[in-house]
Amino acid sequence: MVWHIFKKDWKLMWRSAAAVVALQLAYAFIQFKGEFGKGNPVLDEFHTMLMFLWLIAGMIWIVMLVHQDALPGTRQDWLTRPIRRTDVLVAKVMFAALVVQGSTIAGDLLQGLGSGFPMGQSLRAAMARAAIGFIAITIPALVIGALTQSIADAMILSAVFGFGIFVFTLMAVALGGGYEHQFDPTNASGVEWIPNLMRFLMVLVGGAIVMLAQYRTRKTFRGRIIMAAILLLMLCSQAIPWKPVFAFEKRFSRQPGVANEIALAWQPHIVQAENPISADRFEFGMQVGNHNPNDDVRLLLPVSVTGLPTDSVLKEDNAEMVLTDAGGKRLYAVDGGPIEIRREGSQSGPVAYDQAAKIPVQVYQDNKDRSVRVETTYSMTLFKLNASYSMAVGGNRLITDWGRCESRINVAATAVEVRCMQMGKGPTCATVFLEDTRDGSRNRPNTTCNPNYSPYVDRPIPDAVSHFRLVLPFRDPTGQGKYAVDGSRIDGARIVIRVYEPAEHFTRAVTSPLVILKDLAVH
Amino acid sequence: MTIEIRELSKKYKNHGALRDLSLHVPEGSAFVVVGPNGAGKTTMIKILMNLLEATSGTAEIFGVDSRRLSPKELAQIGYVSENQELPGRLTVAEYLNYLRPFYSQWDKYLEAETLRQFRLPGDRRINELSHGMRVKLALTCALPYRPKLLVLDEPFSGLDPLVRDELMEGLAGYAHEMTILMSSHELSEVEGFGTDVAFIDEGKLLFQESMEVLTGRVQEVKVTLDRAAAVRRPAPVDWIDVKESGNVLTFVHTQFVENDLEAQVRSQLDGVQRVEVNAMPLRTIFTSLARATQR
Numbered sequence: 001m002v003w004h005i006f007k008k009d010w011k012l013m014w015r016s017a018a019a020v021v022a023l024q025l026a027y028a029f030i031q032f033k034g035e036f037g038k039g040n041p042v043l044d045e046f047h048t049m050l051m052f053l054w055l056i057a058g059m060i061w062i063v064m065l066v067h068q069d070a071l072p073g074t075r076q077d078w079l080t081r082p083i084r085r086t087d088v089l090v091a092k093v094m095f096a097a098l099v100v101q102g103s104t105i106a107g108d109l110l111q112g113l114g115s116g117f118p119m120g121q122s123l124r125a126a127m128a129r130a131a132i133g134f135i136a137i138t139i140p141a142l143v144i145g146a147l148t149q150s151i152a153d154a155m156i157l158s159a160v161f162g163f164g165i166f167v168f169t170l171m172a173v174a175l176g177g178g179y180e181h182q183f184d185p186t187n188a189s190g191v192e193w194i195p196n197l198m199r200f201l202m203v204l205v206g207g208a209i210v211m212l213a214q215y216r217t218r219k220t221f222r223g224r225i226i227m228a229a230i231l232l233l234m235l236c237s238q239a240i241p242w243k244p245v246f247a248f249e250k251r252f253s254r255q256p257g258v259a260n261e262i263a264l265a266w267q268p269h270i271v272q273a274e275n276p277i278s279a280d281r282f283e284f285g286m287q288v289g290n291h292n293p294n295d296d297v298r299l300l301l302p303v304s305v306t307g308l309p310t311d312s313v314l315k316e317d318n319a320e321m322v323l324t325d326a327g328g329k330r331l332y333a334v335d336g337g338p339i340e341i342r343r344e345g346s347q348s349g350p351v352a353y354d355q356a357a358k359i360p361v362q363v364y365q366d367n368k369d370r371s372v373r374v375e376t377t378y379s380m381t382l383f384k385l386n387a388s389y390s391m392a393v394g395g396n397r398l399i400t401d402w403g404r405c406e407s408r409i410n411v412a413a414t415a416v417e418v419r420c421m422q423m424g425k426g427p428t429c430a431t432v433f434l435e436d437t438r439d440g441s442r443n444r445p446n447t448t449c450n451p452n453y454s455p456y457v458d459r460p461i462p463d464a465v466s467h468f469r470l471v472l473p474f475r476d477p478t479g480q481g482k483y484a485v486d487g488s489r490i491d492g493a494r495i496v497i498r499v500y501e502p503a504e505h506f507t508r509a510v511t512s513p514l515v516i517l518k519d520l521a522v523h
Numbered sequence: 524m525t526i527e528i529r530e531l532s533k534k535y536k537n538h539g540a541l542r543d544l545s546l547h548v549p550e551g552s553a554f555v556v557v558g559p560n561g562a563g564k565t566t567m568i569k570i571l572m573n574l575l576e577a578t579s580g581t582a583e584i585f586g587v588d589s590r591r592l593s594p595k596e597l598a599q600i601g602y603v604s605e606n607q608e609l610p611g612r613l614t615v616a617e618y619l620n621y622l623r624p625f626y627s628q629w630d631k632y633l634e635a636e637t638l639r640q641f642r643l644p645g646d647r648r649i650n651e652l653s654h655g656m657r658v659k660l661a662l663t664c665a666l667p668y669r670p671k672l673l674v675l676d677e678p679f680s681g682l683d684p685l686v687r688d689e690l691m692e693g694l695a696g697y698a699h700e701m702t703i704l705m706s707s708h709e710l711s712e713v714e715g716f717g718t719d720v721a722f723i724d725e726g727k728l729l730f731q732e733s734m735e736v737l738t739g740r741v742q743e744v745k746v747t748l749d750r751a752a753a754v755r756r757p758a759p760v761d762w763i764d765v766k767e768s769g770n771v772l773t774f775v776h777t778q779f780v781e782n783d784l785e786a787q788v789r790s791q792l793d794g795v796q797r798v799e800v801n802a803m804p805l806r807t808i809f810t811s812l813a814r815a816t817q818r
Contacts (some may be wrong), residue, residue: 001625004621004624008610008613011617012610012613068610071609074574074575075604075606075607075608076574076608077607077608077609077610077661077664079572079573079574080572080574080597080600080602081597081622081625082593082594082597082598082625082626083625084594185562197625219576285730287577355771364716
């Protein structure tokens with residue numbers, strides 16, 4: 001009877017279903033037409049709005065679909081009919097997936113095939129995104145629909161859970177130290193996909209349990225309690241410490257042992273300012289408390305790296321730093337900021353850099369004259385050159401690993417804009433530079449190296465396409481900047497794209513000797 | 524028994540909607556459950572249909588616990604309620620088309636006949652139908668598969684007399700084929716319809732018996748005396764609604780037995796000249812019993 005129930009729902013909801021599909025296709029079409037810089041900012045805003053509109057409309061539509069045969073309540077005619085509830089559930093899941101996931105697959109295929117990607121690649125990417133979307137969008141909406149009787153009821157339930165999430169996060173961040181990353185250490189890191197995968201599994205299993213139980217017993221209150229428990233478990237999963245997650249990631253190293261030669265050591269430099277300095281820890285998300293990061297004292301810890309292979313990029317994923325006194329007593333723990341070290345061509349010798357970290361001013365004042373030891377545990381990833389491609393300035397090329405790329409000189413004629421798109425998960429690390437084909441001279445490379453080690457596109461929105469955009473300047477309008485390949489040589493120049501892939505994830509520890517804390521501080 | 528309810532209780536916070544209610548509906552009967560608004564009739568029926576969960580006790584249909592009613596049992600039960608939620612955006616014909624495949628016994632001829640009898644427009648959307656038409660549709664959706672049990676929860680509530688008569692007529696034609704359980708707070712609606720009756724008040728069953736026995740055992744008695752009427756106190760417990768007016772005393776006898784009456788009356792009253800017995804309409808029986816219970 002699944003098909004029979006499906007047809008009944010189709011009769012009732014095909015118009016609204018068509019509207020949801022149309023929103024996704026409109027989004028995909030605008031995205032497709034606006035790619036490679038042909039779009040304008042207004043269009044960009046519009047298609048972002050369309051994407052969110054589709055997301056909200058899709059979820060509301062699923063809730064409405066489930067409400068056609070609502071479970072809570074005592075007045076529904078269908079509950080007194082010889083209709084198998086599992087048949088109803090299967091029909092709802094099928095229809096929801098057809099409309100919501102079907103529309104994303106259609107939209108992604110439109111973009112992929114329209115951009116010249118092969119059918120197989122486009123379909124694989126579209127299906128992978130649809131699978132994630134099914135777990136992240138469709139299942140939660142089906143669960144909300146199964147636990148409510150009307151849209152108003154669903155809104156209230158969602159608002160209650162939303163408020164619960166907010167309060168939990170606020171409390172967790174406050175208890176964790178004031179910053180979101182302290183509570184959720186893997187957030188926005190390359191290994192975030194691991195806890196995300198765990199959460200996806202929780203939604204999949206938890207959602208199936210809630211729906212099956214609700215369709216079987218109609219114990220709505222119990223269903224809501226189970227849903228709240230799963231939500232709580234998901235929220236708590238943010239507190240998974242960094243070390244076990246990175247240890248799991250290490251198992252996925254493609255070339256284990258390739259980083260064996262890399263060593264990090266404490267090595268004071270003669271002139272700190274000449275060496276690269278890591279960025280400060282990027283704080284984002286929720287912050288609780290009166291702590292003002294501008295009042296923090298910045299420490300610079302001199303480090304040297306040896307054993308870097310040629311044509312590689314060393315990316316720091318995390319640096320856990322612990323300050324102890326001479327007796328080994330722990331004074332403070334902080335995460336250092338990220339650094340990226342490139343080694344291109346036949347350079348050799350150690351690379352020196354300063355590891356930055358910020359500590360609260362009070363911690364500094366209390367300990368500035370003390371001898372301290374800094375123990376840093378680095379989680380790192382070595383990227384190795386995978387392939388090198390070139391394309392003409394103003395050209396358009398489909399590159400196997402990198403995707404479809406197009407370049408153009410910007411309106412001010414100061415830089416070349418390179419835009420690439422790849423169906424599915426594309427490479428996340430590359431250096432791109434301008435090279436004069438006549439004498440081989442080249443400009444300073446521009447790098448995009450976003451650590452994301454997920455083996456698949458692990459987001460349900462906006463689409464199954466990975467986008468990259470880089471700007472390669474060749475002329476400084478102020479006349480101060482000088483380029484080997486400048487405006488006069490741009491006609492004979494080509495764009496070189498060097499794609500790096502993560503080869504090994506590894507950890508290293510660096511321990512400083514005893515130093516006076518104030519000697520490390522930069523004011 | 525088609526329906527067997529044992530010590531059924533339902534509590535809403537501190538309010539007990541049903542209190543240890545036990546009831547049985549014999550097969551083939553037209554069983555009427557009456558009681559004032561809020562007595563617990565609808566709660567009992569919703570538990571019976573597994574729409575509501577009981578706090579304690581059990582309710583069985585065809586020997587199956589109502590919490591475990593499967594499509595097999597539901598295919599033999601018709602359910603009509605005054606406030607049933609039907610898929611409003613489907614037309615009458617579309618809804619019947621949807622329901623048909625779920626019932627192996629569906630009689631299309633009977634469906635057409637019922638549609639014609641109730642003058643239901645097949646092309647009209649359900650949410651465009653009046654309340655009366657919707658109840659007719661609910662009944663139309665409950666009859667064509669010839670259920671063994673038809674459960675009607677206040678089906679005539681809010682209907683004008685014309686529609687009510689139409690529905691009663693419609694029902695009367697099939698009553699002999701099935702067991703019917705009907706709840707109502709309006710006695711005039713069910714007079715002459717039921718074979719058995721139960722009276723529920725404040726979640727408790729006050730009595731249940733066949734209509735014939737009830738109307739036989741509850742009679743109005745009028746006693747003419749040769750002096751001013753004065754019944755000995757306390758009056759027998761089965762005498763209710765006792766009224767004295769001059770030398771005439773009237774009361775409702777709730778355990779009337781013709782042969783014993785004369786002796787019982789004379790043992791309670793002096794100067795008895797004449798004893799008259801009058802049959803009571805159902806409505807009067809219930810109001811008398813209800814009043815007596817409330818006291």
